[in-house]
Amino acid sequence: MKPFDNYEISGCQRLDDAGTPDPNGSITVTCDDDEAEFWTLYGHVQGVRVEALGDYSSREAAEEVYQCITGQPFPNLYESDPHIRRMHLAAEAFALLERAASELEIWQMSCGPEGDPDTQAILGEIRHLFARAAGDGSDEPAPSRDIAITWSVEDVLEIRPDLSEVQAIQVLQWAKRKHDATIGINWEVLACHAEFLFGDAPATPLRLT
Structure with missing residues (x-):
């Protein structure tokens, strides 16, 4: 059996034997949304069959079911969506x-x-x-192939509260420029860079603004 290659959502209403709208009528026809009593989700196999998959009280409810089936929002276009073809492949x-x-x-x-x-x-x-x-792993994406450790102005000011924020930024920029992959960046490295740029920390440091 071929899988559905397209989906359609149509407003529908029931008619009586005389063709008059009747919620209890035995005839179901498609119609514009403003005349619809319910909405039907159809599955299509081009040139083979059309099958009603379910009736829903609103178009939004039918679109939610479509998204559960395909994993993407309803496209609002009657066309074979590339995403569906990729699903089948x-x-x-x-x-x-x-x-x-x-x-x-x-x-x-x-x-x-x-x-x-x-x-x-x-x-x-x-x-x-x-x-x-296979259902044996997390649905989360695979771990990133890159990592980044962030040091901030606040980190510099933690060890050198006597510096201004502008000076702390200069320490960070200098640390990046002089980065040694065999050592990395740590509290001691930041302290050394701060000392090189702005001298020893005062015995009783004062935070500059």
């Missing part, structure tokens, strides 16, 4: 990705004991994606 895409990951694993073996860092990071993201698809 997911199984093929995952199979291809699994083959590519296997080839990358083999290639990694030729890159020494540690392998290539960028490739290793990509493989980690792929494994995380497979775990999410």
Whole structure:
């Protein structure tokens, strides 16, 4: 059985045998929203079938169900959405990705004991994606491939309250300029930079404004 390749939401009303609107009528027809008694979500398979999936008291309720099915808001256009096509290709895409990951694993073996860092990071993201698809991992995205540790003006003033905010910014800029990856930035490093730029801290420091 082919999956739905499109969806439609239409306002509907019931008619009696004479074609007059009747909430208890036996005939259901589509209509404009301002005449609708309820809204129906339809699934389409182009050239094969149209199937009513459910009736809802409002268009918004029908759109919420559509979003639950497809993972995206209703597009308000009667067209085959690329997102739906990608959904149907997911199984093929995952199979291809699994083959590519296997080839990358083999290639990694030729890159020494540690392998290539960028490739290793990509493989980690792929494994995380497979775990999410299998329901064995968190729905959160894979951890970032970059990290950043932030030092602020307040941190500088914590160790050198005698400095002004402008001077504290200069200390941070100097620390960035003179950054040594083997040491990093810590309280002692900031204190040394502050001392280099503005001299020793006073015995009883006063906070400048």
